[in-house]
Amino acid sequence: MELSSSLEDYLEAIYNVIKVKTAARATDIAKKLNVANSSVTNALQILVNRGLVNHAPYDIITLTPKGRKIAKQIAWKHEVFRDFFTTVLAIDHDTANKCACSIEHIIPDLVVERFVQYLDFERRCKYGGKRWVDGFGFMRNEIPDEKDPCEICKEKQESNARSKK
C-alpha cells in the first residue's frame, strides 16, 4: 500500500520526535510540519488504520514495528540527500534539508543506493573530493599531482598565487 508524500512526512516527523522523546504528542508533529493540529489528528487516523502508528484518542503516539521500518527508510533517504547536497554540492544546510525533505518521497530506493555509493567513492578514493569556492566553482580538495593539475585547478592556483602578492 503506497503512502503519499504527506503521510510519509507525518511518519518521519513522529520517528524524529520519538528519537528524542520516547513518545510523541500531536502538537509536536504539528509544530514540526507546520500544520494545524486537526491535520495531525486526521493523518493519525489514517496511519493507525494502516497499522503504522499506535494511537488512541488523547493518548500519546508511537510507531508500530511496520511503521518504524518505513519511517527509518524515509529518514535514511533524508540523510543521504542532505549529505549529498551539503558535502558534494556545498549547498547550505537549510536549503539542503528542504530539498532532501521534498525528494525523499519521490526517489526510488535503488537510486538512493546509488547516491550512497557515489558519496562513498568520492570520500574514499584518493583522487576524489572537491570543494566549492564561491565566485570560482568546484575544485579538487587535493590535486593528485601538484606539478600537473587539471586546467580548472591550475586556474585557481594561479589566481591564489596572484592574490597573495
Next chain:
Amino acid sequence: MELSSSLEDYLEAIYNVIKVKTAARATDIAKKLNVANSSVTNALQILVNRGLVNHAPYDIITLTPKGRKIAKQIAWKHEVFRDFFTTVLAIDHDTANKCACSIEHIIPDLVVERFVQYLDFERRCKYGGKRWVDGFGFMRNEIPDEKDPCEICKEKQESNARSKK
C-alpha cells in the same frame, strides 16, 4: 504566482510538443501526461487565465512569451537532472527520466545551477569522471597516475587482471 507541480507538467508537455509540431492539441498533452482529455481542458483554462498559454476553445495550443520562459526553465531542469542521473550516477535512461520529471518541480534554481557546475567540473577536470561497474561500484574512468591508483581502483585493476588469465 507559484505554479503547482501539475501545472508545470502541463506547461512542460506543451513546450515539448511544440518543439516538434509548432502547435499542440489537447490530446497530445493528454497522451504525454497520461491523463484524461478533460483534465487537460481544465489545466488549460487555468494556464490561459494566468497568461501562460494561448488557447480558445477547440483551438490549438501555444505558449505566451511568459509561458515559454517558464516552460524552458522547467525543461532545462529536467535536462540537468536526467544528465546527472545518467552520466554521474549511471542510472538507466527510463528511471533517470522519471526521477528528473518529479524533482524538477521541487529543486530551486540555485541548486540546479550547482548541479550544472558539478557536471561541468566532472567532465572538464583531468582527474574527474567516473563510471559505474555493476557488481563492483564506481571507479575512475582514467587513473591519473597509473602506477599509484587509489585503493578502490587498485582493487578493480587487480580483479581485471585476474579475470584475464
Next chain:
DNA sequence: GCAGTAAATTAGATTAGTCTAAAGTTATTA
C-alpha cells in the same frame, strides 16, 4: 456539402489534504 468520426468541452462526482471554529478531554495549580 454533408454524414460520420475524432477531438474538446462541460457537468458532476470523487479524493486527499488542508483549514478554522467549536466542543470535548486532560492536566495543572490556586
Next chain:
DNA sequence: TAATAACTTTAGACTAATCTAATTTACTGC
C-alpha cells in the same frame, strides 16, 4: 477540588486535481 489552561478531536468547508459520461464542435472523405 474547582477553575483554568493546554491540548485534542470533531464538524464542516474549501481547494486542487483528477475521473467518467454526456454533449458540443470541427474535420475529412465521399
